[in-house]
Amino acid sequence: MGKRLESLALRGLISGLLLLPYAWRVPLCGWVMARIIAPIAGYDRRVRENLALVLPDLPEAEVHRLVRDVPRNVGRTLIEIYSGPEFTARATATPLEGEGLAALDEAHRAGRPVILVTGHFGNYDASRAALIAKGYRVGALYRPMGDPHFNAHYVAAISRIGTPVFPRGRAGLGDMVRFLRSGGMLGLLMDQHMRHGAALSFFDHTAMTALSAAELALKYDALLVPTYGIRMENGLDFRIVVEAPIPRGTPEEMTQALNDSLERLVRDHLDQWFWIHRRWK
Known part of the structure; x- marks a missing residue:
């Protein structure tokens, strides 16, 4: 039941974002992923752990930036894939x-x-x-x-x-x-x-x-x-x-x-x- 609710919530978010103009929905989905979903899902911790393992000398300021910018890119990617022809126009x-x-x-x-x-x-x-x-x-x-x-x-x-x-x-x-x-x-x-x-x-x-x-x-x-x-x-x-x-x-x-x-x-x-x-x- 938990997975089904997560799926319904994500589909609802995607459907809502698709109502917005493309240039608004893409950065907004990135913001939602970085500021809301990533901390709850544990993505922030995962980014830090991976960076600490393979790039241990990375300055803390850069790690902090990546903790936000990585899920932001993930969120942008997610809504772009659902944006069909608008995304294709950007890719080409x-x-x-x-x-x-x-x-x-x-x-x-x-x-x-x-x-x-x-x-x-x-x-x-x-x-x-x-x-x-x-x-x-x-x-x-x-x-x-x-x-x-x-x-x-x-x-x-x-x-x-x-x-x-x-x-x-x-x-x-x-x-x-x-x-x-x-x-x-x-x-x-x-x-x-x-x-x-x-x-x-x-x-x-x-x-x-x-x-x-x-x-x-x-x-x-x-x-x-x-x-x-x-x-x-x-x-x-x-x-x-x-x-x-x-x-x-x-x-x-x-x-x-x-x-x-x-x-x-x-x-x-x-x-x-x-x-x-x-x-x-």
Whole structure:
């Protein structure tokens, strides 16, 4: 019953915010997350604990800023994902950039599959929206929510940004494989703790990391490409960066390269990564 009430409350908040103009609802949802939800949910403590573990020399003033700015970015991301065409317009407002663009164009022309990997950073769906707008066939792999009612709500939202979307696990495996084999581009996130993953490094600490992105790339001869939606200073627009494809190697080598790619970006934009996750256990 508790989870159901939380779901109803969150859906009510989202529905209310969607009544506001986009330029108001995004910062307001960030404020609500940072000032109301984060302290109650324990996100403030989680941010502090993660920073103390991997960046122990960070000045207290910077830690205090991140305790507020990290959940603010999370809140902005949440309502953006529910904002459909308005969010897509923001994600496509600036040209794509990065060393990997030529490789994506070539793969698209040749019908070669691509695994697009990002993290819970900036807005992780901004690059998917921008690449779909460019004409690429981009699907997404998502982790189903524990609450089936909220999960249906969430899947409807991410589907408005673009389809197809595939649930992680057996339910979506067959459709996902067929999509890849047809030359599609599959977007996924790989920066959360994975109990049965590989013991790799992230911020110089052991982080259990899923090898699935690299394994799929090797199995289906797909490019493995990091891509990110970096939030700009106005809080509403993004830089969409497509990095060069990860060289082929073992799944562990390729996945470590993905961790290193994300770490470099996070170090440059500490407030944009979701430090609220239990990445290190």
